Amino acid sequence: MKVVGARLPRYDGVGHVTGRTTYVDDVRLPGMLHAAALRSPHHNARIIDVDTGPAEAMAGVRAVITHADVPTLVYGHLSGAGIDGDEPLLAKDFVRYKGQPIALVAADSVQIARAACDAIVVDYEELPTLLDVRLAFEDGAPVVNDRFGNWYKEFEGGLEARQIRKGDIDRAFDDADLIVEGVYRTQAVEQAPLETQVCVAVPEPDGRLTIHTCTQALYFSLGVVCAHLELPMSKVKMVGGTVGGGFGGKVDTASDTLAALAARKSGLPVKWRWTREEEMLASSTRGPWHMEIIDAVTSDGWILGRKMLTLHDAGAYGRFSVYGLTKHSFHHTGAYTIPNLHFDGYVVFTNRIPTSAMRGYGVTGLSTAIEVHTERVANELGMDPYEFRLKNANRVNDTSPNRIAYEDPSTVEVLQSIAAATGTELDGSLRAMTRGERTDDLLPDHLVGQIAQGGHG
Amino acid sequence: MDLVVNAVSHEVDSAPLTSLLEVLREELDITGPKAGCETGGCGACTVLIDGEPRRSCLTALCMAEGREVTTVEGLGTPEALSAVQQAFIHHYAAQCGFCTSGMIVASSAYVDRGGSPDTGAIQEALGGHYCRCTGYVKILDAVAAVARGDDADTMSTAASPTSSYVSIGGTGNGGGGAA
Amino acid sequence: MTSTNSVLTPSTPDEVVAALAADPDVVVIGGGTLVVPQVSLGTPVERAVWLGRAALDSVDESGDEIIVGATASLAACSRLPAPLGPCAANVGDPEVRSQATIGGNICAPVPYGDLRGPLLALDASIRCATADGERTVDAATFFALSGPRIALDVRFASPAAGSFVPLQRPHTVSLTAIGISAVRGASGEVRLAATGVAPEARRLYAAEAALAGGSDPVAAADAAREDIEPYDDVLASAAHRARVIPTLVRRAIDQLGG
DSSP states (O other): OOSTTOOOOOTTHHHHHHTOOOOGGGOOOTTOEEEEEEEOSSSSEEEEEEEOHHHHTSTTEEEEEOGGGOSSOBOOTTGGGTOOOOOBSSOSSEEOSTTOEEEEEEESSHHHHHHHHHHOEEEEEEOOOOOOGGGTTSTTOOOOBTTTBTBOOOBGGGBSSEEEEESOHHHHHHHOSEEEEEEEEEOOBOOOOSSOSEEEEEEOTTSOEEEEEOOSOHHHHHHHHHHHHTOOGGGEEEEOOOOSOOTTTTSSOHHHHHHHHHHHHHTSOEEEEOOHHHHHHHSOEEOOEEEEEEEEEOTTSOEEEEEEEEEEEEESSOTTHHHHHHHHHHTTTTTBOOSEEEEEEEEEEOSSOOEEOOSSTTTHHHHHHHHHHHHHHHHHHTOOHHHHHHHHBOOTTOBOTTOOBOSSOOHHHHHHHHHHHTTOOOOHHHHTOOSSOOOGGGSOHHHHTTSOTTOOO | OEEEETTEEEEOOSOTTSBHHHIIIIISOOOSSOOSOSSSSSOTTEEEETTEEEETTTSBHHHHTTSEEEOGGGTOOSSSOOHHHHHHHHTTOOSSOTTHHHHHHHHHHHHHTTOOSOHHHHHHHTTTOOOTTOOHHHHHHHHHHHHHTOOHHHHHHOSSOOOOOOOTTTTSSOSOOOO | OOOOOEEEOOSSHHHHHHHHHHOTTOEEESSSTTHHHHHHTTOOOOEEEEGGGSSOOOEEOSSSEEEEETTOBHHHHTTSOTTHHHHHHTSSOHHHHHHOBHHHHHHSOTTSOTTHHHHHHTTOEEEEEETTEEEEEEHHHHHHOOSOEEEEEEEEEOOSEEEEEEOOOSSTTSOOSOEEEEEEOTTSOEEEEEESSSSSOEEOHHHHHHHHTTOOHHHHHHHGGGTOOOOOOSSOOHHHHHHHHHHHHHHHHHHHOO
16 A cells, blocks of 8 residues: 555645745735725624715725625525525624624725725614523514524424434433433634635636635635625636635635625725734634533433433524534434433524634534533442443444434544543453444343444444 | 845835834735734744744834844745754644744744753743644654754655654554554 | 834933933834734834834843843843743743833733833832933832833842742733732842732732731731732633632742741
8 A cells, every 4th residue: 555554745745834835815916905894893783874985085995895785795604505594795784793894995005994994984873782592582682683583493394493302202201210400501712723814806807706715615615705796606716725724714704705896896806814803803703502411311320311402602693503503413412322312402693703613513512511411420320430431332333313323433442542541440341342233231121222223333 | 224034135115113024925025924913922923033033023124124034935945945844844743834934933943042852842932833723743743853853864754753642542442553 | 015104213221311302202112012013903103212222131130239121121031030030931932022121011001011010029110211301210100100201221139039920821822810929128028019919010018018017928818808909801800810819929928938
């Protein structure tokens, strides 16, 4: 074998170590303009009036873009999956989060563009703010999302929540020796790539657009740009692939579309690089999650059933949150097999920055909650947490919450490795465990039905 | 105003309080130093001034006048890599690459002043440099290799890495060995 | 390109004094670590005076007093005795410390200005330029000056013992929420000062009095509750400050030894 196990040099290594790699901010073109955004200073407000006149009158300002310049103002990141759009590319009647863009200015220098943004006059009527998912369901709560209300209500079958029902949850709780409840909340995290969002949009003489982009999802972004601009994909060329870090924060790069609009209006190349402050305050973050877990367990350490309620704080708009919550629901038993499940998950809107992917979309905070909860259950049972985890660990042909048979689960080996790395002595029977299909003592009656038939093991 | 960068003298027009980073990137098109935060917090814009690592985003043009500025481009070329650059490639210490310019510059200054291969000392020297890909272990490996004097020629062909990753579960079946 | 600006570069301390007298509104730049990013991010600076060539960067430990020039770097200051040395070493990272200056630090607004704590504990005096010319004042007076001022140098008696205990920073990019400085003077008296215990740096007089009255470090640290006005900011909540300050004060006293 020439490749497996061999040390192959990175194709981009020499460029990186010599400073020769061309990132988007390193692209420079004759006549290139620089852009800056006017962003909402309020979490929630009605826009009564926007006067861009003072900005347009400034020397060196070449284009001012507002909602009126966007051919298709609202487009959903998941429109292709049948989920309606809810987010205007530039705010029109309302701003629903602090940092939401209202206008983009392209000018001869970034200093002029920023000064022009300061010169735009916006008349706001501030509105009550909703920043806690738990308050979204109360009567009289401020309404955040103009398309969906305070939570997404259009899951398949007309459901208001992503539901998972597996096995017989009532019987599991009837049969339980112990019921353990826990509430877990994780916070938003900014992906903070070292390269802030940046793009260069170039109007070509033949009417096409070239966009140098830092997107993590080039063909996805191409679709988004073309949808907003109402252009066929043959008219837009995206140049990407060299990304100074993304970690999920550069999937929803609205910067490409906005700079493209400014380039078309001015007829000149436009670069827009966000400041670090903008990246921290206005780019999508990992979402906060509110998770309530109730487990039904037996005194000998089996988890018979789990009831779970998740409130995913999507921020002000949906973006990918329905996808993220769905992934979350599929993982809500974590590394453990639980045959009886009752899961309800809501995508809730608040006046926070819209959220998006980050390294394990929908799952990382969940894993924290599950592992803390698992430790608590073991402690309440008075059982060694390793034994409790290994007993319930996913095995070949166990089935996930969405009934996928695990072909190659590594929970057992991961737990054994953690024990070894931390100097924890495991009993011989625990050390001897493998990922192989359940038999004998590890296949009690209540788990027989959940083993996949004709599995892949 | 005169500015010497990578041993070449330039006549520059920027105002005296313009950051050196902006002068290098926007006036001279020397784009190795990166604008990661422009407030001194990330390290991606680090250059050498008279051989000492400095944040070019914190340094005004007037402060660099009359001194020798060296960027990552001045430390080696694709055809003639420095030992530090060679080690970063060998140890896979560059991932997205955006922090790499600053890391290479600071690491070069560290080994040039005789810095030790000790992990703690390297961590202290590079403490102002973020790698958001979180590839710190490999960066520490690369700098330590140069500080130890590992043979750069050997590095390019060596069969196995000298990684300081702790192998977990080495005796069990979860250590990740390619069986 | 940044808008035009002009920078005066005095070559002697006297020229610094004259520059401020001639133009009290001039922006003062030491190492540049605070002003240059402001310029980059859009705050226009029309006229500045940069002290980097004003022969103010010496550190003189040869006499009875240690004299530190205002443009001595924090890297240079970090080699001085506690509490000043370890406090300076706790700012930023090695590269930022090589550029930032003591004068810039003590003139920067909260939450910058960690070195104000050690200088209060050291009972330092500060030679400075004001709109009215050159004068020398004690550190507390200097920090309270409201008009234009430029530190020229800082001087203090070498302490018999000193210590500096910060609330640990999570990363070099982080500012220090709380710093406790302790000094034992030549005649055995203990002076305590802190940043982050109140909106401005201050001496911990109640704790000092308790120590002078024979209290043990735990009781003295407890007495420091009278000295503090815990406040909320982005670095720490008032509740967190109130909870940890006595512990940090006790550690600083303990580290004085003797």
